[in-house]
Amino acid sequence: MMNQFFLGTGMGISVLVLLVLYRVVFGPGVYNRIAALSAIGTKTLIILLIMGFVFQRVEMFVDISMVYALLNFIGCVAVAKYLEMES
Amino acid sequence: MSEIGTIVLSVIFILGGIFFFATATIGLLRFPDFFSRLHATGKGDTLAVLLCLIGLAIYEGISLTGLKIVFIAVFMALAQPTATHAISRAALRRGIQPWTKGEDKK
DSSP, X not given: OHHHHHHHHHHHHXXXXXXXXXXXXXXXXXXXXXXXXXXXXXXXXXXXXXXXXXXXXXXXHHHHHHHHHHHHHHHHHHXXXXXXXXX | OOHHHHHHHHHHHHXXXXXHHHHHHHHHHHOSSHHHHHXXXXXXXXXXXXXXXXXXXXXXXXXXXXXXXXXXXXXXXXXXXXXXXXXXXXXXXXXXXXXXXXXXXX
């Protein structure tokens, strides 16, 4: 019962990731692409946790999800600082 | 709290998170300007991530894994507005003008 709910939730968020991917590929300018990549990173965090609940291995996937949140934040801030100092 | 109450509460939280993910995605795709797109996705994604993580932590229960999920929620509540602020400040200092009424989309 809850397994099907988690599967449907993950598939719904995956469809939203594909919609945001349009803004990454065709977005005008580099800033739109960074914003859309950050949005994809947050969605992927939730997808990883839901995968852990589906596979009954939450204690492993929660660590992966934590590292993914940290990497997403650091990458976003680093690219923003690089673009700010470039000119 | 009984077992079925926990499940119903977590399902309500996760469905609220999905709803705000959908609104943030629509705002990112449809708004006319970079700053308004960033506004939609920054606020909406922060709220959606918090709702989804709280729902998953309620479903997990009190354990080390649930504590880690709560830690991720606290970290995202701090990190996501910081990243959004960094991107918007970089764009403003590089000279991207905000959209006003009557201009074209860009």
